Amino acid sequence: MRELIGGPNFSGRSAALLQRLSALAPGNAFFVGPYAEAALSGLSSTVADEIAIYRSDAAAAARAFAPLDFAALAARKPPTLSGGEQVLLALHCFALSDFTIIGIDTALEQLDPANRAAALDFLSRVPSATLLVDNRLDHIDGWSVRACEGAPAFRLDLAAAASRLAPVRAPTIALEGLWFRYPSGRDIFRNARIVLQPGTTYRLTGPNGAGKTTLFKLLAGVLAPKAGSITLDGGAYAPWRDGNRIFAFATQNPDHQWCGATLGEDLSRRRRALARHKQIALPDMATLVDLAAQLGVTSIDQHLYELPLVARKRLSWLWPLSGALPWIMFDEPTIGQDRAACAALAATVTRLAALGHGVLFITHDDDFAATIAHTRLQLADAAIKA
Amino acid sequence: MTPNGAIGFGLILIAAAGTARGLTGLGVILALLIAFALASRRNIAAALLWSLGIVAPLAAFMALVWIGFVGRAPHEIAAGVEGSRAAAATYAATVCLRLFIIAFAVQALFLRFAGWTPLRFVRALTAPPLVKKLLVLTLSLIETILQAIDRARTALVAGGLITRRFSQVNLRNGWLLVQTVWLTVIAIAIGRTRDKWPIEGTLSRLDHALAAAAPRPAIADFAWGAAAVLCLGIVWGLR
Numbered sequence: 021m022r023e024l025i026g027g028p029n030f031s032g033r034s035a036a037l038l039q040r041l042s043a044l045a046p047g048n049a050f051f052v053g054p055y056a057e058a059a060l061s062g063l064s065s066t067v068a069d070e071i072a073i074y075r076s077d078a079a080a081a082a083r084a085f086a087p088l089d090f091a092a093l094a095a096r097k098p099p100t101l102s103g104g105e106q107v108l109l110a111l112h113c114f115a116l117s118d119f120t121i122i123g124i125d126t127a128l129e130q131l132d133p134a135n136r137a138a139a140l141d142f143l144s145r146v147p148s149a150t151l152l153v154d155n156r157l158d159h160i161d162g163w164s165v166r167a168c169e170g171a172p173a174f175r176l177d178l179a180a181a182a183s184r185l186a187p188v189r190a191p192t193i194a195l196e197g198l199w200f201r202y203p204s205g206r207d208i209f210r211n212a213r214i215v216l217q218p219g220t221t222y223r224l225t226g227p228n229g230a231g232k233t234t235l236f237k238l239l240a241g242v243l244a245p246k247a248g249s250i251t252l253d254g255g256a257y258a259p260w261r262d263g264n265r266i267f268a269f270a271t272q273n274p275d276h277q278w279c280g281a282t283l284g285e286d287l288s289r290r291r292r293a294l295a296r297h298k299q300i301a302l303p304d305m306a307t308l309v310d311l312a313a314q315l316g317v318t319s320i321d322q323h324l325y326e327l328p329l330v331a332r333k334r335l336s337w338l339w340p341l342s343g344a345l346p347w348i349m350f351d352e353p354t355i356g357q358d359r360a361a362c363a364a365l366a367a368t369v370t371r372l373a374a375l376g377h378g379v380l381f382i383t384h385d386d387d388f389a390a391t392i393a394h395t396r397l398q399l400a401d402a403a404i405k406a
Numbered sequence: 407m408t409p410n411g412a413i414g415f416g417l418i419l420i421a422a423a424g425t426a427r428g429l430t431g432l433g434v435i436l437a438l439l440i441a442f443a444l445a446s447r448r449n450i451a452a453a454l455l456w457s458l459g460i461v462a463p464l465a466a467f468m469a470l471v472w473i474g475f476v477g478r479a480p481h482e483i484a485a486g487v488e489g490s491r492a493a494a495a496t497y498a499a500t501v502c503l504r505l506f507i508i509a510f511a512v513q514a515l516f517l518r519f520a521g522w523t524p525l526r527f528v529r530a531l532t533a534p535p536l537v538k539k540l541l542v543l544t545l546s547l548i549e550t551i552l553q554a555i556d557r558a559r560t561a562l563v564a565g566g567l568i569t570r571r572f573s574q575v576n577l578r579n580g581w582l583l584v585q586t587v588w589l590t591v592i593a594i595a596i597g598r599t600r601d602k603w604p605i606e607g608t609l610s611r612l613d614h615a616l617a618a619a620a621p622r623p624a625i626a627d628f629a630w631g632a633a634a635v636l637c638l639g640i641v642w643g644l645r
Contacts, residue, residue: 073615097552276561325596
C-alpha cells in the first residue's frame with residue numbers, strides 16, 4: 021500500500037497521517053516528521069548510534085537506501101547534520117529496520133532534487149506500506165491519493181503584509197577570503213569571495229550539506245569565520261563581534277529563531293535589541309502586531325511553540341517582511357507550505373527586491389524558485405560560484 | 407580493557423581520592439591516573455586542561471577566602487591555634503587536587519574509549535537493562551540540552567539580542583539565553599514524546615539495541631584494577 025495524503029495547509033493531513041499509522045501499526049510504524057526532533061530518535065549521540073538503534077537482522081536486503089556516506093558521518097552528532105541529511109539518515113535507518121510501514125510528513129521537501137528523486141524511488145519500490153504528505157506532489161504513479169479538506173486556520177494575507185513595505189537602500193556586501201570549517205570537519209569555505217548587490221535576489225544552491233545554511237549563519241554573526249572579511253559598502257562589518265544589524269533571517273526550522281515564549285515577548289525583545297542601531301528604522305509595535313495577524317497569528321499572547329509548524333514557519337517571515345533590515349535571508353521558506361502560500365511568498369520576495377532589499381534564499385523547491393527572478397550562487401568545492 | 411574494568415578502576419581511584427588526607431597520597435593517585443591516561447595513547451593535554459578549567463574557579467575562591475582572608479587551615483581553627491597561611495594553602499591545594507583527580511578520572515575514562523560510541527559503551531556494561539536504558543536517556547538529555555543551546559544561541563544572535571563574541575550586550579541580555587535554552591529543551595522533548603516516540607515505540611527499540619552480553623574481563627582490567635587497589639592501600643597507609 022502506498023498512499024499520498026493531499027490537501028492544502030491546515031486541512032488535517034498531518035493528523036490523518038498519524039491516525040492512519042496508529043490504526044495500521046499501533047506503536048510500530050516508522051515516522052519521519054517535518055523537523056529534526058520528529059525525524060530522528062533523539063536517543064543517540066552519534067550517527068552510528070542512531071543507525072544501531074534501528075538496525076535489525078530481519079531487515080530485507082531489498083530495502084537498501086544509503087544516499088550518503090554514513091560511515092564517514094558515523095561520529096557526527098545527528099543534530100549537527102543539515103536538515104536534508106537528517107531526513108536521509110532517518111530513511112537509511114528505516115531501510116535497515118524491521119518496520120513494515122513508514123509515514124513521512126513533508127520531510128522530503130528538505131531534500132535536494134537528486135536525493136528527493138532517490139528517496140521517492142526507494143519508497144516506491146520498498147516492500148512496505150508507505151504514507152506520504154508532500155506539498156510538491158499531486159500524484160505518484162502507482163500510489164493512491166487521499167484528499168483532505170478542512171477549514172483553513174491561520175489565514176495568510178501576504179499581499180497585505182507586503183503592501184506596507186517602503187523602498188530601502190541596502191548596502192553592497194562583499195565577502196573576501198572567507199575560510200570556515202566546523203571543528204574536526206572539512207573546509208566548508210576556503211578563500212571564498214563574492215559580491216552581493218542590493219535589489220537583487222540570490223538563490224544559494226548545492227547538495228545537502230554543502231554549507232548553504234552555514235553561509236547564512238556567518239552573515240548573521242552566529243558563526244565566525246576562521247579568516248576573511250565582510251564589508252558593507254566598503255566598510256568593515258563583523259556581526260560575530262558587533263551583532264547583526266543587516267540581516268533579517270528566517271531559519272529553516274522556525275524554532276531556531278524565537279527570542280521569547282510568546283509573540284509579544286519575541287517582538288518586544290527584538291525591537292529593544294535593534295533599537296541600539298540608530299540606522300535601523302524600527303516599525304512600531306502596532307505595525308508588527310498587524311503584520312503578525314496578516315501572517316495568521318492574531319494574538320500577541322500566543323505561545324509560539326504551541327502553534328502548528330506551518331503557522332510557525334509563516335510567522336518566521338515576520339521580520340523579513342517588516343522591512344526593518346535591508347538584507348533578507350530565507351532558508352527553505354516553502355517547507356510545509358501549500359502552493360497558494362508558496363505563490364504568495366514568491367510575489368512578496370520579488371517585491372522586496374524591487375524595493376531595494378537584497379534577498380538571499382535557499383530552497384530545493386525548483387518550482388518556487390522558477391517564479392522568482394534570481395541570480396544563482398552555487399556552493400561547491402568550498403567556494404561560492406556565481 | 408572493558409568498560410566494566412575501566413569504571414571499576416575509576417571508582418576505586420575516586421574512592422582513594424576521597425580517602426586521602428594529604429598531598430602525598432593525592433600525588434600517588436594522580437601519578438597512577440596520568441599513567442592510565444597515557445596508556446590510552448592519546449593526547450592527554452586537552453583532558454588535563456579541561457580538568458584544570460573545572461577546578462580553577464574553586465581554586466580561586468579558596469585562595470581568596472582561606473589564604474587571603476582567613477589565613478588559617480580549618481583544623482587549626484578547630485584546635486584553637488594561631489595557624490599559618492602555609493597551612494591554609496596546603497588545605498586549599500588538597501581540596502582542589504581532590505576535585506581535579508575526580509574530574510581527570512572521568513576524562514581519562516573518556517580518553518580510553520574515545521573511539522567508542524556512547525551506545526556501544528553502555529551496551530558493554532554489566533548492568534540491568536533498566537539502568538542501561540536510563541543511562542542512554544540521560545545521555546540523550548545532555549545531547550538535547552547541547553542542541554538547545556545551539557538553537558537558542560542561533561536565535562538570539564541572529565535576532566541581534568546577543569553577539570557571538572563577548573560584548574556589553576551579552577552582559578545585559580545573557581540571561582535570555584538561559585530562558586530560551588529552557589524553552590527549547592521543552593519544545594524538543596514535547597516534539598519527540600508527542601509524535602515520534604509513541605508512533606514508533608522508539609524507546610522499546612533500545613531494548614534490542616542494548617541487549618548484548620558484557621565482554622569477558624581482559625588482562626588489562628585485572629592489571630589496572632590491581633594497581634588501583636594497591637594505590638588505595640598506599641593512600642590508606644599514609645593517613
